[in-house]
Amino acid sequence: xxxxxxxxxxxLNSLKRSLPDPxxxxxxLQLRLRVENLIRMAKSGPVGRPKVKDMSAEVVDSNPYSRxxxxxxxxxxxxxxxxxxxxxAIVGVGGVGSVAAEMLTRCGIGRLLLYDYDKVELAxxxxxxxxxxxxxxxxxxxxxxxxxxxxxxxxxxxxxxxxTTVQGFETFMSSLRNKSFCPSKEGxxxxxxxxxxxxxxxxMAVNQACNELNQTWMESGVSEDAVxxxxxxxxxxxxxxxxCAPPLVVASGVDERTLxxxxxxxxxxxxxxxxxxxxxxQNTLKFLLNFGNVSPYxxxxxxxxxxxxxxMKPNPQCSNAACLERQxxxxxxxxxxxxxxxxxxxxxxxxxxxxxxxxxxxxxxxxIDDNExxxxxxxxxxxxxxxxxxxxxxxxxxEKSLAPGTDASVDxxxxxxxxxxxxxxx
Amino acid sequence: xxxxxxxxxxxxxQIPLLSTKxxxxxxxxxxxxxxxxxxxxxxxxQMNKSNDNDWFRxxxxxxxxxxxxxxCWYVHNLLKYEFDLQxxxxxxxxxxxxxxxxxxxxxKTQKMYRGGKICLTxxxxxxxxxxxxxxxxxxxxxxxxxxxxxxEIPILVDSGMIKxxxxxxxxxxx
Numbered sequence: 261x262x263x264x265x266x267x268x269x270x271x272l273n274s275l276k277r278s279l280p281d282p283x284x285x286x287x288x289l290q291l292r293l294r295v296e297n298l299i300r301m302a303k304s305g306p307v308g309r310p311k312v313k314d315m316s317a318e319v320v321d322s323n324p325y326s327r328x329x330x331x332x333x334x335x336x337x338x339x340x341x342x343x344x345x346x347x348x349a350i351v352g353v354g355g356v357g358s359v360a361a362e363m364l365t366r367c368g369i370g371r372l373l374l375y376d377y378d379k380v381e382l383a384x385x386x387x388x389x390x391x392x393x394x395x396x397x398x399x400x401x402x403x404x405x406x407x408x409x410x411x412x413x414x415x416x417x418x419x420x421x422x423x424t425t426v427q428g429f430e431t432f433m434s435s436l437r438n439k440s441f442c443p444s445k446e447g448x449x450x451x452x453x454x455x456x457x458x459x460x461x462x463x464m465a466v467n468q469a470c471n472e473l474n475q476t477w478m479e480s481g482v483s484e485d486a487v488x489x490x491x492x493x494x495x496x497x498x499x500x501x502x503x504c505a506p507p508l509v510v511a512s513g514v515d516e517r518t519l520x521x522x523x524x525x526x527x528x529x530x531x532x533x534x535x536x537x538x539x540x541x542q543n544t545l546k547f548l549l550n551f552g553n554v555s556p557y558x559x560x561x562x563x564x565x566x567x568x569x570x571x572m573k574p575n576p577q578c579s580n581a582a583c584l585e586r587q588x589x590x591x592x593x594x595x596x597x598x599x600x601x602x603x604x605x606x607x608x609x610x611x612x613x614x615x616x617x618x619x620x621x622x623x624x625x626x627x628i629d630d631n632e633x634x635x636x637x638x639x640x641x642x643x644x645x646x647x648x649x650x651x652x653x654x655x656x657x658x659e660k661s662l663a664p665g666t667d668a669s670v671d672x673x674x675x676x677x678x679x680x681x682x683x684x685x686x
Numbered sequence: 687x688x689x690x691x692x693x694x695x696x697x698x699x700q701i702p703l704l705s706t707k708x709x710x711x712x713x714x715x716x717x718x719x720x721x722x723x724x725x726x727x728x729x730x731x732q733m734n735k736s737n738d739n740d741w742f743r744x745x746x747x748x749x750x751x752x753x754x755x756x757x758c759w760y761v762h763n764l765l766k767y768e769f770d771l772q773x774x775x776x777x778x779x780x781x782x783x784x785x786x787x788x789x790x791x792x793x794k795t796q797k798m799y800r801g802g803k804i805c806l807t808x809x810x811x812x813x814x815x816x817x818x819x820x821x822x823x824x825x826x827x828x829x830x831x832x833x834x835x836x837x838e839i840p841i842l843v844d845s846g847m848i849k850x851x852x853x854x855x856x857x858x859x860x
Contacts, residue, residue, distance in 0.1 A: 378800065424785075426710045426752045429777040460811075461785065464778040503781065579707075579781060579818075673717060676724035677746065683731045684743045684756070 265299045311412050315341045315368065324411070325368055337549045344413075346548050347441055347450040349373040351423065351466055353399040355528055356480050357456030358389035359537035360544075364414075365407045367545065371415040371441050372407070373450065374400045375432065377422045387530050415441065424465045433469055452544060453477035456537075458526075467502035470494065471582035474589075476547075480540045486527040489536035490559045491543055497574065497586030499556055504575035504583060532562055690829075698828055700733055702726045707819035709779045710752045719780075720751045723822045730824040741835075742827060744771065751775070754823070758788075760835040762843050765850045771831070783814040784823065786831050794847045795838055804838075806830045 269292055276288045309324065317329035331337040348369055350357045353376040361372055376399040380390045394402040400418035407416055419435060421428040439449040453475055455466045463479060470477045474496050482489040494501055539558055546552045559568040574587050704722040708715035727744065734740045744756035752775045759768040769791060773784040785803045792802035799805065806814075810830040814821055821829075842848045 424776045424778070424782075425774045426750070426777050429711075461776055461778065461782045464782050465776070468778050671721060673721055673724070676721055676728065679728050680724055680731070681745060683728060683735070684745055 261302050262299060265295055265302065268295050308409050308412060315344065328367060337551050340549065343368055343545075343549060344370045345442060346452075347371040347373065348544065348548075349375065349436060349450045349453045351375045351453065351455050352457035352462065353403050354378070354384075354456060354458060355387040355530075355533035356482060356537045356540065357454070358387075358399070358403055359534055360454060360456060360480075360541050361403055361407060362389055362410065363537065363541040364544070365411045367541075368411060369414055371417070373417045373419065373435060374403055375419045375421075375423060376400050377420055377428075387528060387533055423469075424461045429465060429469065432465075433473070436469065436473060436475065448473045448475050450475070451548060454540060454544065455479045456540075463502055467494070468580065468582065471496050471501055471580055471586060474586060478540060478543060478547075480536055482528065482532050482536055484526040486529040486532050487563050488559070488561045489532055489539075490557065491536065491540045491555070492557045492572075493543065493547070493554060496583065497588075497590035500572035500574050501578060501580055501583040501586075503580040504578045505572060532560075535560060535562070694828065694832070697730075697733065697737075698825070701730045701824050701828060703820040704780075704822045705820070707780060709777060709781075710750060710775050711777060716751075719819075719822075723751070723824075726822050726824040730828065741832065742771065744823070744827070747772075754784075758827075758831060758835065760839045762840050765843075765852075767839055767843065767848065767850060780819045780822070783811060783821075783830070784826055786826065786834075791842065791848060795842060797834070797838055804831065804834045806834070809833060 272288055272292045272295070276285060276292075279285060279288065312324065315325045315329060316323055317326065317332065319326050319330075329340055332340050346369055348364055348371070350361050350364075350372060353361060353374050357374075357376070361374060364372060378399050380394045380397050380399055380402050382392060382395050384390055385392055389406070390399070390402055391406075394405070397405075398418075398420050400420050404416045404418050407414065417435070419431070421431060423429055423432040436448050436450055436453070439445060441449065445451075453466065453470055455463055455477060457463055457466070458481075466477065466479075469475070476493070476495045479492045479494060479502060480489070493499060539560065543555055543558070547554045555569055556571045557569060559566070561568075574583065574590075576584075576587065578584055578587075702722075702725055704719065704726060706715055706719040706722055708719040710716055712719075731740075731742075734742075741760065742756060742758040744754055747753040747755045753772070754775070755770070755772045757768055758771045759766050761767075769788045771786065771788060773786050775784055776782050783806065785799075786806070787802045788798075788804060789802040792798065792800070797805045806826075810826070810833075813829055814826070817825070839848070843850075
């Protein structure tokens, strides 16, 4: 831009020299002054804020964190400044991921890891965050550009590759393991992984990585018709993993030739994506800063404004081996968990002094523990009442491995490869 | 499988099924799976040739067998249209199917994801999921790519989006 403006000055100078009428000289001079002004403005550029060392609760206009630190004064969060110790990985910087990244950046998260291999396109402009002039940039670069301007305190790392390929997956795993940001942290190098991807393959890759690393993560999604979405918390071994309950698959049974032209262009709305990103980051803040209830699953149906919640236990017949391992560990850790819960209960009880709730009990009402009723009345969760039988056989033998290939005559990989090449040759 | 044409069905039943559930990160089990992949690809290619229905070439582009490249073609109005074919074996294979790519016609049809990945969501992914781990690369080509070509190439040719290579060279010469 600067070069362009300098050219204008040169043009103006030559115009001024060639002007025969001296009465126009003044206006040309004025034009030149204005162009010089523009050059000065272009040079200085937009002014970002300097980094802030400590989060302050001081209420002044210049403090970027005053409204966040007020959460402590309001009694919502015990220690908000802890947010600077946390690392969050966002996989997929699209309609949901980019907005979630901006929210966490504005909240002053310690470190953000961004993963995406796509470029910004003008077709993305119906969603939030990216700007038209960023079209053509990689989504990760464009996001880092915007986010570092908004909050220079956040450590941003961008990773531009496809996590579903073998090589991409290894890089993904090692970036999650890297603990250089907070070496004292237990487990992996990040506190939470947010999956904001738009396809089944990538979700399965995130699921695989998190199951192997025993990493808690949250999944998010917006439906293809843009009017509903969901978020889900996944704690390996404790809650259902993404492979535990595979999406309902129904073969449509229609000839491909009759399907023809509906295209694969999914609809999207900035509203639904914004709502889902908001729900996702709210759950993230509750999880990290330890306030409120962290939702295990929260759906959003925008047509009826219905928000279903539910819990999903892991599937003991999950097809993912790492999930089964985590499930086993979770069961083995039960005594320790129970002891911790009991200790917590006792600590809470001791702070409350015991006294009878009611002085008299005219009708002899007594409270019976739910657990005792359960164990007495129902022998086991699997048993059926007398007279009923199951129509389908139980799936105990599900995990029986398939019979290995019987053809042992050609079993050399190199030999097989050559056979295929020979077929390919003619 | 109702609704599929009888030819595809009978071809499918003759492609050997696989039995090892292993992905590229599973070491020796993956080698075993790779052998099964080769066997079913060899059987399928042989079958196509003997039925005079040869329509693809595919071979592993690396020793690990995680990247595959080749060609596929489709005959429409007696003209042969040939395309580069490539795909990676995903890290979660065989739970997730390979994403078959035809990079040359990227952006020319709506029924394609970025990078030339053909849309398999409706007609193929449910079948793959139901038949995991018995389906392999050969099945993906037979039930995923072949019907896609049959549905898309005639439309792309008739609408002028793709031209036969002879037409392209003759117009550039004139």
